[in-house]
């Protein structure tokens with residue numbers, strides 16, 4: 354197979370830095386901007402201003418007060434801080450499709466009681482009837498993601514919040530795969546806690562934020578100084594925070610969110626040109642950027658490798674579970690057979706994907722399927 358230019362379609366794993374972020378980083382390096390935001394001198398004050406401006410921009414995109422935004426090291430830490438920070442016992446309800454950073458945290462917290470998982474329907478949506486049964490008077494905490502990392506399916510968090518609050522439970526939402534991909538407001542959703550991550554949306558890795566509703570008491574995971582309202586002690590990652598602030602400025606613009614045009618064109622062409630493929634969660638509301646395709650009869654690992662040789666970077670599941678040959682939790686929860694799960698490949702576009710990326714990817718898929726279907730008849 355011939356080598357082609359790299360087409361990166363693995364943006365749910367991580368994204369390239371935006372030009373605006375790269376520009377800001379260059380400024381920081383060239384002007385050698387540094388200082389501890391907690392220092393009283395001018396160098397510290399300058400960096401404090403950067404941190405607070407970023408907090409303001411992030412708050413604006415989430416529709417909350419800046420004091421409700423706590424900077425963390427990313428999605429995993431935000432999820433841990435939220436769940437470990439509020440949990441004091443009682444039943445936890447989560448979805449069967451959560452990222453490991455929620456799923457494994459919840460399982461470690463609810464060891465004795467066991468936790469309840471809201472199942473998915475075969476179309477990839479959340480089973481609200483089950484949610485209504487599982488969330489009960491003994492439930493103290495509910496954690497449901499806004500957009501699924503593997504299929505892109507958008508879950509009805511507002512509905513979940515209504516059920517949980519009626520029964521006295523708090524709600525955390527992992528919005529890592531939704532931030533920068535769809536408009537949402539923490540006020541409108543009604544959540545108590547919500548996590549985002551920088552590197553999933555063109556900012557630096559190692560930076561994230563947690564929305565903590567005003568008045569909600571949270572226990573920090575670390576002890577230390579008074580940074581981030583004592584919820585996240587330690588000198589702030591001001592370079593990362595600046596990058597998230599820059600991205601938030603962009604997200605805050607009316608014209609930011611792309612349409613699902615590229616994804617739809619990609620799926621339409623694949624379905625037309627390649628026999629025996631299916632798109633997971635095809636019929637449900639999804640974020641604009643995610644296509645999860647079953648190439649029947651072809652192991653996803655072989656397809657990912659063959660596409661890589663063609664210069665197309667994709668993934669066979671979430672980055673944390675890639676390399677494992679265990680069927681994905683999300684796809685299993687939708688009722689897919691192990692074989693279909695292990696033949697599912699995720700293509701995830703970004704703000705900067707182009708129609709030429711889509712054409713390259715389609716042609717490569719056609720070529721790879723042709724070759725691989727002969728090896729795996």
Ligand code: PLP
Pocket residue numbers: 365366426427428429430432452454498500501502527529530550551552559561671672673
């Ligand atoms: N939550 C979801 C839904 C994710 O997809 C990811 C990363 O893949 C995370 C949380 C973890 O985010 P981070 O890599 O910033 O720790």
